[in-house]
Amino acid sequence: MKKQTIFNTVFRVFRFIFIVIIGTLVYQALFSEILTKKIHIVAYILLWLFSSYLILPFINKLMTGRYLPNYFIGRSRTSDGLLGDPINLAFIGTEADLERLFVNSGWTKAEKLSLNSSIKMIVASLLGKSYPNAPVSSLFLFDKRQDLAFEKQIENNPRRRHHVRFWQTPKDWYLPGGKEADWLGAATYDKKVGFSIFTGQVTHKINSDIDKERDFVLASFEEENQQVSVDIVEHFTTSYHGRNGGGDEIFTDGALPFIKLK
Numbered sequence: 001m002k003k004q005t006i007f008n009t010v011f012r013v014f015r016f017i018f019i020v021i022i023g024t025l026v027y028q029a030l031f032s033e034i035l036t037k038k039i040h041i042v043a044y045i046l047l048w049l050f051s052s053y054l055i056l057p058f059i060n061k062l063m064t065g066r067y068l069p070n071y072f073i074g075r076s077r078t079s080d081g082l083l084g085d086p087i088n089l090a091f092i093g094t095e096a097d098l099e100r101l102f103v104n105s106g107w108t109k110a111e112k113l114s115l116n117s118s119i120k121m122i123v124a125s126l127l128g129k130s131y132p133n134a135p136v137s138s139l140f141l142f143d144k145r146q147d148l149a150f151e152k153q154i155e156n157n158p159r160r161r162h163h164v165r166f167w168q169t170p171k172d173w174y175l176p177g178g179k180e181a182d183w184l185g186a187a188t189y190d191k192k193v194g195f196s197i198f199t200g201q202v203t204h205k206i207n208s209d210i211d212k213e214r215d216f217v218l219a220s221f222e223e224e225n226q227q228v229s230v231d232i233v234e235h236f237t238t239s240y241h242g243r244n245g246g247g248d249e250i251f252t253d254g255a256l257p258f259i260k261l262k
Contacts, residue, residue, distance in 0.1 A: 021119060052200035056080075060198065072175070074237045076139040076165070076186050078245035082198060084139040085206070085244050086237075086252050088214040089164065089185035090175070092260040095148070098166065098183055101261060102150040105224045110149035110163065111135045121158060125193055130156035137203065139245070141167040141184065148183075152220075159193045159204070164217060179233065181258060187213045188244075197247030208249040218257060227262040 057080040064081030076084035091098050099109065111117045113135040124131035132153045138145040146165035154160040164187035174180055189212070190204040207213065221228050236256035244250050 017115065021122070048200060052196075056199040070143075072141075076141045076167075079138055079140065080199070080245070082245040083242070085165075085186040085188050086210055086250065087141070087184050087186055088210055088252065088256065089166075089187055089217060090179075090181035090256055090258045091166065091183040091185065092181055092258060094182070095168070097261050098148065101221065101226055101228065101259075102164075105220045105226055107150040107152055107164075107220070108132045110151050113138055113145075124158045128157050128159070131158040134158045134161075136163055136165060139165055139186065142170055159190070161190045162213065162216060163188065163190060164213075175236075177233075177236075179258070185217075187217045189213045189216070194246075196245070198245070201246075203246045205246065206244065206248045206250070208251055210250050210252045211255070214255075214257065218259075221259075229260050229262055231258040231260075232256070233258065 060078075060080035060082055064077075068077075068081060068083070074087050076087065078084050091101075093101075103109065111133050117135040120131060121134045123129070124134065130153065132151070134151070134153075136146070136149045136151065144167065147168050148166040149163060150166075151161045151163035154162070164185050166183045166185045168183055169181055188210065189207040191207050192205050193202065194205040195201065196203050218230060221230075233256050235254050237252075237254040239251070239253045241249070241251045
């Protein structure tokens with residue numbers, strides 16, 4: 001319990017420093033040459049940071065904790081409790097199997113999210129510099145953030161990338177219908193950097209066609225001649241249109257591929 005308290009304190013300090021850095025970079029990149037009343041701009045930025053990174057996330061967490069069910073519904077969650085990206089991949093095998101499959105299929109394992117990697121990601125995005133193993137934001141399933149993430153950067157620019165998060169399923173845990181999987185994944189395509197419509201935070205904006213990215217992942221295995229078996233369960237969930245945690249429109253046919261190395 002003491003270690004957890006220390007971790008939470010350190011995390012809050014890092015988060016505060018991270019917010020200040022974001023505010024400074026956003027001001028320099030977007031506002032410093034456009035507006036002249038600097039004292040007003042600083043006040044606006046502080047208001048945006050306070051509301052987007054503190055007040056609105058707190059309200060979202062309070063609300064979602066009351067009305068969203070705390071069991072598997074085929075969606076990940078944001079740290080604020082909002083529904084995140086859909087689960088559209090399932091894998092049967094060990095962590096080593098999963099990592100070997102993706103690396104051999106041309107994917108890069110993403111760095112863990114930290115203060116240092118976050119700063120590198122911000123700088124690379126603003127300057128358009130390559131960062132092939134850039135971290136991905138935290139999404140949660142089974143009350144924990146992703147265990148692994150893989151990505152494919154587009155045109156050496158971290159603002160655009162294919163990426164997929166994976167969570168290891170709990171022991172002796174079954175999917176609806178009695179299906180079993182060792183890992184569940186959410187594959188999406190980052191098309192640009194923008195602002196969340198729910199909080200105003202800076203975030204990646206994803207392509208709405210979730211199924212296209214799911215199929216891209218499967219195609220990458222075939223292109224690199226990976227020996228896998230894929231059992232696609234049609235209509236694992238009902239098809240639907242919705243929005244993810246950043247407010248991006250998403251749609252899916254509800255099919256879930258179960259992947260296993262031969």
